[in-house]
Structure formats: structure tokens, C-alpha cells
Amino acid sequence: MKFMQIIDYKTADFDGMNDVMERWVEQTRGKRTTGHAVTGKDRTDSRHYVDIVEFSSYEEAMRNSRLPETDRMFQEMVALCDGMPSFTDLDVVREEQLNAAVARRFFHEVAVGGNMDAIGEMFADDYTDHDVANEAGSETGTEVIRRDVTMWRAAFDFTFELDRQVCEGDDVVMLWTWSGRHKAAFMGIPASGDECTMTGTTVFRFENGKIREGWWHFDLLGLMKQLGAA
Known part of the structure; x- marks a missing residue:
């Protein structure tokens, strides 16, 4: 079953956040288990962002979270955020293209x-x-x-x-x-x-x-x- 994680956060330094993500993508080449990620910005609050990250299964998501590069990225991400990001874990029960x-x-x-x-x-x-x-x-x-x-x-x-x-x-x-x-x-x-x-x-x-x-x-x-x- 596919699994998705929604990360909700606020930051005044999205460029810095983007740099953190780019480094993570490069450092986890051949190791990461996510295949699709989308970042959206709130149209009514320019500091509010949502990341939607897709995995083939919950188990693959857990493998990805245990990577040392992922832990380092999280710490850098928190340092750039206004407060602690929130995480929502979702099992995909319907998908339609x-x-x-x-x-x-x-x-x-x-x-x-x-x-x-x-x-x-x-x-x-x-x-x-x-x-x-x-x-x-x-x-x-x-x-x-x-x-x-x-x-x-x-x-x-x-x-x-x-x-x-x-x-x-x-x-x-x-x-x-x-x-x-x-x-x-x-x-x-x-x-x-x-x-x-x-x-x-x-x-x-x-x-x-x-x-x-x-x-x-x-x-x-x-x-x-x-x-x-x-």
C-alpha cells in the first residue's frame, strides 16, 4: 500500500530550506526510497508551506527516515522553521489519475x-x-x-x-x-x-x-x- 507523509511548516527562509532539500537529494542518491515529492506555498500566508512526500509503502518510508542524511536534513529544517513542523502520516486508500x-x-x-x-x-x-x-x-x-x-x-x-x-x-x-x-x-x-x-x-x-x-x-x-x- 502506498504511503504519503504531509509536512506542514512555516519559514521566512524558503531559499535556505530549498538548499537543505537539494543537498539531501544529492547526498541520498541511490539510498533514498521516496520517488515523488511536492512542495506547495499557502496563497494567503507566504511563510506557510506544505511538503507532500510519496513512498511505495510505510516500510519504505521508515527506511528513508532512518538514513543519517534524513536525520541531518530534519535538524537543519527545524532550525529554519518558525516552530516545530507538523507531520501527518497517510495510507493511500484511493488513487486516481x-x-x-x-x-x-x-x-x-x-x-x-x-x-x-x-x-x-x-x-x-x-x-x-x-x-x-x-x-x-x-x-x-x-x-x-x-x-x-x-x-x-x-x-x-x-x-x-x-x-x-x-x-x-x-x-x-x-x-x-x-x-x-x-x-x-x-x-x-x-x-x-x-x-x-x-x-x-x-x-x-x-x-x-x-x-x-x-x-x-x-x-x-x-x-x-x-x-x-x-
């Missing part, structure tokens, strides 16, 4: 499931598509997605395995494996009935909860070889 859920929904519900009506719910009207298979390079509009999904679904019966999904800011990155049966003509190649596989990466950039831009990189040459065209 809304953009990531939309991205998964596209692959499973639209690409594989064929629900074209959902495209308007997921993609911005001025969506921009960048596709290695597109000679034009980039195209704009949701009709691009509708056209491409229709083309692939007409030529193959296929599934997507989402091997990895990474979220950062407004971007969702997916590494996927596509598996399909060639059932109809594709790029001038007659139906072969062959089973094919292909790997690729898709990056979706979100704005206001919808996919605003997409980049598609996949092994089209490898697929064409499997179909006997290259």
Missing part, C-alpha cells in the same frame, strides 16, 4: 471496442495528431482519430496490451503491444489471415480533461515485414 483513465479508455473502448461516439468526449475539437505513418506529418481535428481507428479496425481484428503508463503534468505516456489478425486489405496488401504483433509508444497531452495532442511511434516496418510487404 483522471487523464490516465481517459487514455486507457481510448485504447480499450474506442480502438478495440469501436465506440466512435466516445471520441468527442475524450478529444478536443482542435486535437493535433502526429503519426509516424502519416506522410503529412501532423493533422488537426477529431476526424483524424475517427478515420485512423476505422482504417485499422477494418483491416485487423486486434487487441492492445498496455505494458506501461507514465503520467507527468498534462502528459500521459503509454508503451503498448498490439496484436492483430490481418482480415482485409491494408495499405494495398491483400488480406492474409496472418497473426501479427507490433510494439509502440503513444504520448497524449491533455488540456481541460481532454486529449489536445497525440504522438504515435510504432514499428510499422516490422508489421509490414510480417505481412510480406517489406
Whole structure:
């Protein structure tokens, strides 16, 4: 179970506090167990800050706290604070990446499931598509997605395995494996009935909860070889 610690404190020397954190990051390279930390400043009190630190488990958090560098950082941090910082320990009981859920929904519900009506719910009207298979390079509009999904679904019966999904800011990155049966003509190649596989990466950039831009990189040459065209 993921674990989070919230550290609440006040300081008039945030630059000094930041220097303490930077030294800790450098000194604990290869030893620390935290993978994600966020610092926020109170909009109504410029001396009030909150750190949110994420760990894969409570046990990993305890390992991190026992590092001598962590103890030294804490002492330096307290010296810069107005009073003693407060700590809140949280077991994560629900975690939801809304953009990531939309991205998964596209692959499973639209690409594989064929629900074209959902495209308007997921993609911005001025969506921009960048596709290695597109000679034009980039195209704009949701009709691009509708056209491409229709083309692939007409030529193959296929599934997507989402091997990895990474979220950062407004971007969702997916590494996927596509598996399909060639059932109809594709790029001038007659139906072969062959089973094919292909790997690729898709990056979706979100704005206001919808996919605003997409980049598609996949092994089209490898697929064409499997179909006997290259």
C-alpha cells in the first residue's frame, strides 16, 4: 500500500530550506526510497508551506527516515522553521489519475471496442495528431482519430496490451503491444489471415480533461515485414 507523509511548516527562509532539500537529494542518491515529492506555498500566508512526500509503502518510508542524511536534513529544517513542523502520516486508500483513465479508455473502448461516439468526449475539437505513418506529418481535428481507428479496425481484428503508463503534468505516456489478425486489405496488401504483433509508444497531452495532442511511434516496418510487404 502506498504511503504519503504531509509536512506542514512555516519559514521566512524558503531559499535556505530549498538548499537543505537539494543537498539531501544529492547526498541520498541511490539510498533514498521516496520517488515523488511536492512542495506547495499557502496563497494567503507566504511563510506557510506544505511538503507532500510519496513512498511505495510505510516500510519504505521508515527506511528513508532512518538514513543519517534524513536525520541531518530534519535538524537543519527545524532550525529554519518558525516552530516545530507538523507531520501527518497517510495510507493511500484511493488513487486516481483522471487523464490516465481517459487514455486507457481510448485504447480499450474506442480502438478495440469501436465506440466512435466516445471520441468527442475524450478529444478536443482542435486535437493535433502526429503519426509516424502519416506522410503529412501532423493533422488537426477529431476526424483524424475517427478515420485512423476505422482504417485499422477494418483491416485487423486486434487487441492492445498496455505494458506501461507514465503520467507527468498534462502528459500521459503509454508503451503498448498490439496484436492483430490481418482480415482485409491494408495499405494495398491483400488480406492474409496472418497473426501479427507490433510494439509502440503513444504520448497524449491533455488540456481541460481532454486529449489536445497525440504522438504515435510504432514499428510499422516490422508489421509490414510480417505481412510480406517489406
